[in-house]
Amino acid sequence: MGTADPLLDTFGRIHNNLRVSVTDRCNIRCFYCMPEHPVEFVPRAEILSFEEIERFVRIAVRLGVRKVRLTGGEPLLRKNLPSLVRRIAAIEGIDDLSLTTNGVLLAELAQPLYEAGLRRVNVHLDTLDRERFVQITRRDELGRVLDGIHACRRAGYDPIKINAVAVKNLVEPDIVPLARFGREHGVEIRYIEFMPLDAQGLWLRDKVLLADDILEMLAREIGPLAPEPNGDPRAPASEYRFTDGAGRVGFIGSVSRPFCLSCNRIRLTADGKLRYCLFAIEETDVKDLLRGGAPDEEVVRVIRSTVRAKWIGHEINSMQFVPPPRPMYAIGG
Numbered sequence: 255m256g257t258a259d260p261l262l263d264t265f266g267r268i269h270n271n272l273r274v275s276v277t278d279r280c281n282i283r284c285f286y287c288m289p290e291h292p293v294e295f296v297p298r299a300e301i302l303s304f305e306e307i308e309r310f311v312r313i314a315v316r317l318g319v320r321k322v323r324l325t326g327g328e329p330l331l332r333k334n335l336p337s338l339v340r341r342i343a344a345i346e347g348i349d350d351l352s353l354t355t356n357g358v359l360l361a362e363l364a365q366p367l368y369e370a371g372l373r374r375v376n377v378h379l380d381t382l383d384r385e386r387f388v389q390i391t392r393r394d395e396l397g398r399v400l401d402g403i404h405a406c407r408r409a410g411y412d413p414i415k416i417n418a419v420a421v422k423n424l425v426e427p428d429i430v431p432l433a434r435f436g437r438e439h440g441v442e443i444r445y446i447e448f449m450p451l452d453a454q455g456l457w458l459r460d461k462v463l464l465a466d467d468i469l470e471m472l473a474r475e476i477g478p479l480a481p482e483p484n485g486d487p488r489a490p491a492s493e494y495r496f497t498d499g500a501g502r503v504g505f506i507g508s509v510s511r512p513f514c515l516s517c518n519r520i521r522l523t524a525d526g527k528l529r530y531c532l533f534a535i536e537e538t539d540v541k542d543l544l545r546g547g548a549p550d551e552e553v554v555r556v557i558r559s560t561v562r563a564k565w566i567g568h569e570i571n572s573m574q575f576v577p578p579p580r581p582m583y584a585i586g587g
């Protein structure tokens with residue numbers, strides 16, 4: 255099978271979207287992702303170098319990957335990240351390069367990353383309330399995150415999206431203020447249903463604030479919303495716009511509106527494991543191939559076999575569900 259054939263799984267899904275985690279380290283401690291202490295991070299020597307990441311992305315682009323998202327842990331903790339962005343932005347065939355960050359270091363890096371070729375960014379922010387921010391992240395960094403968002407607006411990023419994790423009986427007071435913030439500052443709020451990916455096994459279905467409940471809250475408190483056709487039907491979010499024309503919101507309803515049937519994503523972890531799904535139990539090592547001088551064709555073979563082994567989707571809503579052996583910070587969003 256040549257390199258021109260699309261990356262097809264056994265359910266007919268074409269994979270053109272690669273998420274690359276550049277580190278598992280983070281400078282905040284969201285309770286639904288990682289414990290405060292102790293956190294064992296991957297030794298630095300095991301983390302893929304920029305050359306290895308670039309080589310992997312080049313091979314993946316030959317297989318039809320067109321979208322690359324850089325994630326973590328917290329990607330801005332990776333030294334010289336703008337130089338990796340420059341390398342990836344220079345790869346012919348990539349038409350969408352983005353980054354997901356917690357925003358704490360964004361004010362300093364927004365401009366250099368923009369100059370390196372980054373054009374869109376998702377900032378993880380669940381609340382505009384300082385106390386609740388500290389309660390969720392165990393760090394007092396709300397101010398720096400907001401500075402980072404405004405630095406992105408000044409730099410010209412478009413779109414700027416805010417990823418807000420919807421945990422029930424915690425963030426209800428934040429839903430409307432975040433939407434108002436988005437309307438005021440021209441950023442899109444993405445409400446993400448709480449997923450069972452935390453390191454401490456805290457997730458329960460009744461701790462998930464569901465997309466429909468949030469939609470109802472916004473319509474009641476702000477005004478009517480209309481579904482907005484999503485530019486990319488394979489993108490995970492269902493999009494809505496306020497009918498008064500001021501702002502859009504999105505919902506990533508992994509629990510109540512699973513979107514696995516249109517999934518186009520594969521993931522590369524910071525320590526060089528290829529995963530066909532966020533919730534995958536199994537993963538395939540590519541680091542030894544990249545480091546061991548294996549020919550590109552061998553990497554191609556492993557990427558293809560990983561995609562062919564892909565399951566139909568997560569089993570969060572079934573009794574068979576088994577949480578993945580890696581928590582979110584070690585996979586990347």
Ligand code: SF4
Pocket residue numbers: 513514515517518519530531532533566567568
């Ligand atoms: S849960 Fe897995 S299969 Fe489903 S959309 Fe996410 S990555 Fe794709």
